[in-house]
Structure formats: C-alpha cells, structure tokens
Amino acid sequence: MSDKIIDGKAIAATIKLEIAKEVAAMIDADIKAPHLAAVIVGDDAASQTYVASKERASTQVGITSSVYRLPANCSETQLLETIDFINNDPEVDGFIVQLPLPAHIDSNRVIERIDPDKDVDGFHPYNIGRMQLGLPTYLPATPYGIMELLKRSQVEVRGKHVVVLGRSNIVGTPMSVLLSRKAENADATVTLCHSRTADIPALTRQADILIAAIGQQEFVKADMVKEGAVVIDVGIHRVADPSSPKGYRLTGDVDYEAVSKKASKITPVPGGVGPMTIVSLLQNTLLAAKKKMI
Ligand code: GUN
Numbered sequence: 092m093s094d095k096i097i098d099g100k101a102i103a104a105t106i107k108l109e110i111a112k113e114v115a116a117m118i119d120a121d122i123k124a125p126h127l128a129a130v131i132v133g134d135d136a137a138s139q140t141y142v143a144s145k146e147r148a149s150t151q152v153g154i155t156s157s158v159y160r161l162p163a164n165c166s167e168t169q170l171l172e173t174i175d176f177i178n179n180d181p182e183v184d185g186f187i188v189q190l191p192l193p194a195h196i197d198s199n200r201v202i203e204r205i206d207p208d209k210d211v212d213g214f215h216p217y218n219i220g221r222m223q224l225g226l227p228t229y230l231p232a233t234p235y236g237i238m239e240l241l242k243r244s245q246v247e248v249r250g251k252h253v254v255v256l257g258r259s260n261i262v263g264t265p266m267s268v269l270l271s272r273k274a275e276n277a278d279a280t281v282t283l284c285h286s287r288t289a290d291i292p293a294l295t296r297q298a299d300i301l302i303a304a305i306g307q308q309e310f311v312k313a314d315m316v317k318e319g320a321v322v323i324d325v326g327i328h329r330v331a332d333p334s335s336p337k338g339y340r341l342t343g344d345v346d347y348e349a350v351s352k353k354a355s356k357i358t359p360v361p362g363g364v365g366p367m368t369i370v371s372l373l374q375n376t377l378l379a380a381k382k383k384m385i
Contacts, residue, residue: 099363102243103366110374124154127149127155128156128159129157129186130161130173130174130177131189144369145369178209184379184383185210188202210229211372212232212372214231223268225272230265233367236367242276244356250280253280254300256304267283279300282298296317297317299317299321301320308342308343310344311324312349313350316353320355326342328343329341345357347359
C-alpha cells in the first residue's frame with residue numbers, strides 16, 4: 092500500500108499481535124483470559140455486524156467473548172437488570188452496550204448503570220470526566236483508535252490545527268478532548284464543527300489534520316481540503332452497487348477518489364478507522380483484566 096494510505100487494517104493487526112502476546116502470557120501464568128461481553132438490544136443490522144466483528148476479533152487474540160441478546164421490545168428495566176447481572180459477574184472484565192438503543196430506552200440511564208471499572212467503551216460520565224482531566228481511564232474506542240493510528244503513522248499532532256467534523260459523544264467530542272489535551276502526541280489546536288457551524292468549508296480548508304465523523308456520505312469534497320492535509324475518515328455507509336457480489340460497497344464521510352489526490356495521508360473505508368476501533372476495545376478489555384490482577 093502506498094505511504095499515502097494509512098493502513099488501519101495492518102496497524103490493527105500489529106496491535107492485535109501485541110495483545111495476543113499479553114493474553115498468552117496471562118494464561119501461561121495461570122491467570123484467566125480477559126473476558127469481554129456485549130449487550131445488544133433488537134436486530135439493527137449494523138449493530139449485529141459490529142458485535143459479530145468484536146466477537147471475532149476477541150477470539151483471534153484469546154479474549155473470551157460473550158453476547159447478551161435482548162429483544163427490541165424489552166423494557167428498560169430488563170436491560171438495567173442485565174447490566175446489574177454483568178456488573179456483578181466476576182467472570183466478565185469489561186462489557187459494552189451496543190448503541191443505538193431503541194427509542195423507548197434512555198441511553199444515558201443505561202450507560203450510567205454500567206460499573207465504571209467494566210466500562211470498556213469509556214462512555215460512563217465518570218470515565219469521560221477522567222478523560223477530560225487527563226487521568227488514567229478507558230478511552231472511547233474510536234477516538235483512542237484514531238490517536239493510535241496517528242501515532243503509528245508518524246503524524247505529528249503537536250501544534251497542528253485539527254478540524255473535527257461532528258460532535259457526537261462517541262467520536263467527535265471525545266476526539267476533540269484527546270487531541271487538545273496537554274499530552275504526548277496531542278497538544279493540537281482543535282476546531283469542532285457541527286450542524287450549526289457557519290461555513291464549514293472555510294474551516295476545513297485550514298485543517299492540517301481533518302477528521303470526518305459527521306455521518307454523511309462523501310460530505311468532504313476535494314475543494315474543502317488543504318493540499319497536503321492528513322484526512323481521517325470515520326464514516327461508514329453502504330451504497331448500492333449491483334456490480335459487487337454483496338450488492339453494495341462501503342464508503343465514508345470523505346469523497347476518497349478526489350480527496351486522496353490532495354491529502355498527504357488518508358484513511359480508506361473500509362480498512363482505516365474501523366479495525367482500529369475494535370482493537371481499542373480489546374486493549375481496554377486487557378486493561379480491565381489487568382486492573383483486577385493488581
Ligand atoms: N455504536 C457505534 N459505535 C459504538 C461504540 O463504539 N460502542 C457502542 N457501544 N456502540 C456503538
């Protein structure tokens with residue numbers, strides 16, 4: 092792959108080997124393998140795919156995985172009881188509740204019910220507060236994966252102007268916090284754009300590093316990108332494509348064909364940010380298991 096393309100799949104594979112080695116060492120020392128659980132409510136196709144990928148990746152590195160499936164019409168109480176059960180299960184080191192949840196369930200209440208020590212998504216307000224303060228915690232998987240991707244692709248972040256598109260709790264907001272923190276491979280100046288931002292292209296054109304997490308297919312066009320910018324595409328969209336065996340292809344929030352001609356480095360979709368998100372979750376699970384060992 093050319094130097095321009097940030098190969099998330101290859102970087103994720105390297106990190107997986109590092110994790111597998113650590114897990115093997117734990118097992119050699121008669122310590123049980125880390126255990127990651129996922130809770131999934133309903134049958135949203137994308138969520139099913141994400142959870143299946145997380146299970147597959149866990150198995151690859153020797154992490155035990157389990158999935159709790161609840162029907163789309165389950166009550167909030169049933170979900171909270173499931174969370175209480177997992178919180179109290181000493182076998183499980185970390186778990187996630189796959190989002191989005193059905194509309195009748197209050198996601199905030201659900202996230203707050205997760206034991207912060209097992210919150211490997213890093214979504215609990217306690218862990219978000221610790222992240223904000225720069226204290227040790229679980230970092231949300233996608234922003235954590237992107238930080239790792241930048242570091243391992245030798246992208247200097249310090250003093251750079253990073254423009255983040257999208258202010259979601261899962262990606263954009265924590266991304267802006269991690270990049271602007273006073274820390275190694277951070278110290279960037281961050282502009283966080285959202286649906287009320289005036290003249291987004293005028294801002295993106297100033298970006299040394301552009302992170303697109305806006306959830307709109309091919310939103311970032313070539314004329315919105317500065318020559319030589321580093322472009323990170325967090326989006327993932329299915330586009331009908333009769334010529335593909337699956338009947339669709341995947342695309343991101345960036346018009347890859349055109350933008351890749353201007354960017355100095357760019358992540359593809361698929362094979363960019365996606366594999367890094369999963370690997371970050373595995374890293375957090377390993378961390379959760381190790382904390383119990385101390
Ligand atoms: N839905 C989309 N991304 C994520 C994620 O990182 N964690 C969870 N729990 N749900 C998601």
